[in-house]
Amino acid sequence: MNIVELPTPNDWRRSICRLEDAAIVKAKTVNLPANTIAIGNLSVQYRTVEALRQIDCQIHSGRLTGIIGPNGAGKSTLLKAMLGLIPVTTGTVLFNDRPLMAQRERIAYVPQRSQIDWSYPATVWDVVMMGRVKKTGWLQRFSAISRQLATNALERVGMSAYRDRPIGQLSGGQQQRVFLARAIAQEAEIFCFDEPFAGIDQKTQAAIFNIFRELADSGKTVLVVNHDLGESIAHFDDLILLNTELIAAGSRQQVLSQENLYRAYDGKVMFFAEAA
Amino acid sequence: MNNFIEPLYYGFMQRSLAIAILVGLLCAVVGSYLMVQRLALLGDAISHSVLPGLAIAFVLGANIFIGAFIAGVLSTMAIAWIKTRSPIKEDAAMGIVFSAFFALGITLITLVQKDNKIDLNHFLFGNILSVTPAEVRDIGIIALVVLVVVLLLFKELLFYTFDPLGAQAVGLPTNLLNFGLMLLIALTIVASLKAVGVVLVLSLLITPGATAYLLVKRLHQVMILGAGIGIFSSIAGMYLSYFYNLPSGPAIVLVVSSLFVLALLFSPTQGIFTHSQPTFSSPLWWQELKEIVRGKA
Numbered sequence: 001m002n003i004v005e006l007p008t009p010n011d012w013r014r015s016i017c018r019l020e021d022a023a024i025v026k027a028k029t030v031n032l033p034a035n036t037i038a039i040g041n042l043s044v045q046y047r048t049v050e051a052l053r054q055i056d057c058q059i060h061s062g063r064l065t066g067i068i069g070p071n072g073a074g075k076s077t078l079l080k081a082m083l084g085l086i087p088v089t090t091g092t093v094l095f096n097d098r099p100l101m102a103q104r105e106r107i108a109y110v111p112q113r114s115q116i117d118w119s120y121p122a123t124v125w126d127v128v129m130m131g132r133v134k135k136t137g138w139l140q141r142f143s144a145i146s147r148q149l150a151t152n153a154l155e156r157v158g159m160s161a162y163r164d165r166p167i168g169q170l171s172g173g174q175q176q177r178v179f180l181a182r183a184i185a186q187e188a189e190i191f192c193f194d195e196p197f198a199g200i201d202q203k204t205q206a207a208i209f210n211i212f213r214e215l216a217d218s219g220k221t222v223l224v225v226n227h228d229l230g231e232s233i234a235h236f237d238d239l240i241l242l243n244t245e246l247i248a249a250g251s252r253q254q255v256l257s258q259e260n261l262y263r264a265y266d267g268k269v270m271f272f273a274e275a276a
Numbered sequence: 277m278n279n280f281i282e283p284l285y286y287g288f289m290q291r292s293l294a295i296a297i298l299v300g301l302l303c304a305v306v307g308s309y310l311m312v313q314r315l316a317l318l319g320d321a322i323s324h325s326v327l328p329g330l331a332i333a334f335v336l337g338a339n340i341f342i343g344a345f346i347a348g349v350l351s352t353m354a355i356a357w358i359k360t361r362s363p364i365k366e367d368a369a370m371g372i373v374f375s376a377f378f379a380l381g382i383t384l385i386t387l388v389q390k391d392n393k394i395d396l397n398h399f400l401f402g403n404i405l406s407v408t409p410a411e412v413r414d415i416g417i418i419a420l421v422v423l424v425v426v427l428l429l430f431k432e433l434l435f436y437t438f439d440p441l442g443a444q445a446v447g448l449p450t451n452l453l454n455f456g457l458m459l460l461i462a463l464t465i466v467a468s469l470k471a472v473g474v475v476l477v478l479s480l481l482i483t484p485g486a487t488a489y490l491l492v493k494r495l496h497q498v499m500i501l502g503a504g505i506g507i508f509s510s511i512a513g514m515y516l517s518y519f520y521n522l523p524s525g526p527a528i529v530l531v532v533s534s535l536f537v538l539a540l541l542f543s544p545t546q547g548i549f550t551h552s553q554p555t556f557s558s559p560l561w562w563q564e565l566k567e568i569v570r571g572k573a
Contacts, residue, residue, distance in 0.1 A: 083445045104447030111441045120312055120438050121489055121498050130435040134446040139428050166493040186446070 035061035035096060035189065037082070037221060042091030044074070044081050050244060051077045055091070057240055057249040059223055061189070064216045064235065066226045069242035070265050075225045076112070076194050078242060083109055083192060095190070105134055108188035110179045112195050113172060124162045124170070124178050128154055131185035146185075153185040154178075157211065173204030180208060190221045197228060209235045283518055291412050292404045296514045296528075298419045299471045299480065300506030304488075305426055305499045306464040307481030309457055312495065313437050316482050317367060318352070321374035322458075323465045323477040325351030327381020330399060330469075335388055341414050341466050348462035351377050378474075402473035402525030404514050411470060418467040422460050426499075433457065434495055471510060472525040479529040480506060487536045490543040505535055 032038060037059040044052040052074045059065050067075045080086045082093050084101045093100040100107070108131070131153070132146040154160045157177040167175065176196055183191055191212075197205050209232070216222045216237070226232065233239075239255040241247040241264050248260040283289045310319045326344035333343025351373050358369040385396050398406065407415075426433070436443045436453045444450045461481075468477045488501035513528025520527075541549050 080441075085441055085444055104445065107445055107447075109442055109445030111439065115441065116439060117312070117314070121493055121495050122434070122438060123494055126434065126494060127438070129431075130438065130442070133431050133435045133443075134448060136431070138432070142431070182442075192445070 032058065032097075033060060035219070035221065037100065037190065037223075038092075038094045038097075039078075039082060040092040040094070042078070042081055042093065043089045044077055044086065045089045052081060052242075053245040055242075055246050057246055059221060059240075060238065061221045062216055062219050063237040064212050064222045064224070065238040065240065066224050066233065066236035067240045067242065068226055068229065068233070069247070073243045073264070075227075075242055078240070079109075079192055079194055079223065079225055083107060085109075100190075106189040107192065108183035108186045108190070109192045110183055110194065110196065113175055113179075113198065116175075118170075118175060119168045122167055124154070124159060124165050124167060125150070127167060127178050128181045128185050131182040135187070149187065150181070150185045153181040156184060157181045158207065172199045173201055176200055176204065176208065180211060184211075184215075188220075191215055191223065193222075193224045195225050195227055197226065197232065205232065280515065283515075288405055288407070289514075289518065291407045291409065292514050292518075293511065294412050295404055295407050295415060295471050296510035297507050298415055299468045300484070300508070300510035301503045302419045302422055302464050303468055303477070303480040304484035304502035304506035306422060306460050308485040308488075308495065308499045308502055309433065309437055310461065311482055311485045311489065316478065317370050318355075319461060319465070319481045320478045321355065321370040322348045322351055322462055323474045324374040324381075325377035326462075326465060326469070327378055327399065327474055328384055329381075331381055331384035331388060334392060334394060335384075339414070341418070344466045344469065345462055347377065347381075348465060349459065352458045352462065397523065398473070399469065400473045400475050400525075401523040402469070402471050402476070402528075404471045404510075404524035404528075405517060407470050415467045415470070418463050422463050422467075425456070425460060429453070429456070430496070472528055473523075476525040476529045479532060480510070483529075483532045483536050484509070487532075487539045490539045490546050505532065509535060 039055055039057050039059070042052060042055040043050075055078060067078055069075050077086065081088045081091070082100065084104075095103055095106070128150045129142060129146070132142055132150060136142055136146060151160070154163060157180050159174065159177050159181060162170065162174065162178075167178065170178065180193075180196075183193075196208060200208070212222050212224065212235070224236070226236070233252070233256070236252050238250060239252050240249045241255050241260055243264045247264045248255045248257070284293065307319065310316055326348045329343035329345070329347025329350075330340050331343075332347075333340045336343075354373045355366065355369045358364050358372070359366045364372075382396070385394070385399065388394070389396055395403075397403075432443075432448060432453060436448060436450055437457075440450055443453075464481070465474075465477050468480060472480050484502035484506035485498055487505050488498045492498055492501055509532035510528050512531045513524055516522055516527035516531070517524040539547070541547055544550055
């Protein structure tokens with residue numbers, strides 16, 4: 001694992017660029033399996049609040065990985081920081097020993113549904129075609145192949161009949177499936193979902209997990225921020241358990257030990273009890 | 277009918293008609309982006325902020341469009357700077373910046389208007405009947421540039437304005453797209469000054485798109501129908517201004533606002549009269565007030 005320490009410049013975008021350069025120079029060939037995301041020493045600070053402290057972990061392709069932890073543990077923050085969507089204070093994120101930020105076209109990111117304005121004047125088709133924007137390129141029109149990929153993706157999530165429906169008329173589960181179709185249409189290698197199951201019914205949740213499983217089985221990386229610690233947790237192969245710092249990462253069985261959960265959840269309860 | 281054709285024999289009316297069409301079209305298309313991003317206040321902020329640029333350009337003898345454009349862009353940069361470098365929220369930053377720019381503009385114009393023959397009211401409320409051939413040419417160029425850019429970047433701007441994080445994650449240059457959008461908005465406002473003036477240009481930016489939004493459901497449809505509504509309103513306002521000697525800005529705004537009210541009441545899918553929704557017999561605040569009074573009694 002290579003660790004790059006950086007000053008904290010005001011302009012974080014510049015810092016990310018320098019981070020990439022430093023990472024390339026310093027990257028030691030660690031023996032990681034192909035298509036592994038390696039997160040090294042990742043820290044995030046929001047003004048004065050520490051959101052993530054020196055996270056080190058790996059995410060493997062072909063596996064369904066969940067990011068879990070209590071409220072405010074930094075689950076969404078880890079996802080966003082990995083993808084360069086928020087400023088990081090230190091850290092590297094590599095994919096195949098190259099900075100992930102230099103390979104953004106491989107990433108499909110689905111934000112929390114609550115971050116989207118669902119009254120936006122767009123149809124289901126418009127949203128799925130957004131998955132083809134980057135591949136299509138500037139000044140180009142969508143190709144027949146792109147339209148075919150979008151059609152197939154809609155079929156795969158069972159939303160073909162809703163193609164021309166305004167997105168504001170969909171249920172929460174349907175909205176989530178449309179976003180899943182957009183990610184599939186993008187032909188990405190790394191799929192990142194931020195709390196896809198918030199406010200979703202059991203049936204849709206099962207259908208979405210089936211597609212996650214298919215994606216993982218076809219060698220993709222599937223990374224899901226999951227709030228729920230209930231039955232749904234059994235669907236994941238690997239877990240990353242967070243509470244500002246990394247509590248545990250690895251296979252589900254390893255991570256879900258009494259001791260780890262106690263450190264992630266009970267510790268916090270004790271903290272509140274002490275404060276009271 | 278003759279009453280409407282006859283004025284068009286005058287050169288100044290032909291120019292006004294050209295401006296009405298260009299401005300109606302341009303404002304509706306660009307304003308749709310403001311509406312879907314919930315940035316209506318930003319449109320208002322930029323339009324008020326162009327005033328000092330106008331005044332300075334006038335004193336220097338430069339093209340007033342260029343002066344106005346520079347002031348408009350400076351104001352958006354000032355707003356963004358305050359927002360990122362301080363805990364002040366964006367809407368507060370807009371309020372601070374645009375009122376300061378507006379005050380500076382009013383002061384400058386008041387100082388120079390005695391020596392130069394300019395009328396502050398024309399900048400504030402528009403005077404579509406006084407456009408010069410050079411202004412028609414400038415506005416035509418602006419309209420062409422803005423519409424071509426919107427057409428070429430349509431899919432990227434749709435993705436960015438709908439889901440900025442998703443667009444950033446796949447590697448679209450979202451900061452550049454945002455800045456480009458601000459430039460388009462500033463250009464559109466500058467082009468619309470003659471017709472509606474700085475105080476009312478917001479109406480022509482937001483209302484046509486909002487009216488269309490009540491009737492159709494995709495962004496390009498909102499833009500096209502909005503453009504029709506904007507063009508119709510501008511032309512109608514121009515005639516009202518000609519026949520009744522009204523300032524053109526208020527006349528145009530009254531027409532477009534009336535169309536909005538019609539759509540609000542009678543839209544087939546969301547009209548208040550045509551689409552019944554569960555309503556309460558009296559306003560909620562009135563019910564609460566009664567409960568409080570009853571509780572006390």
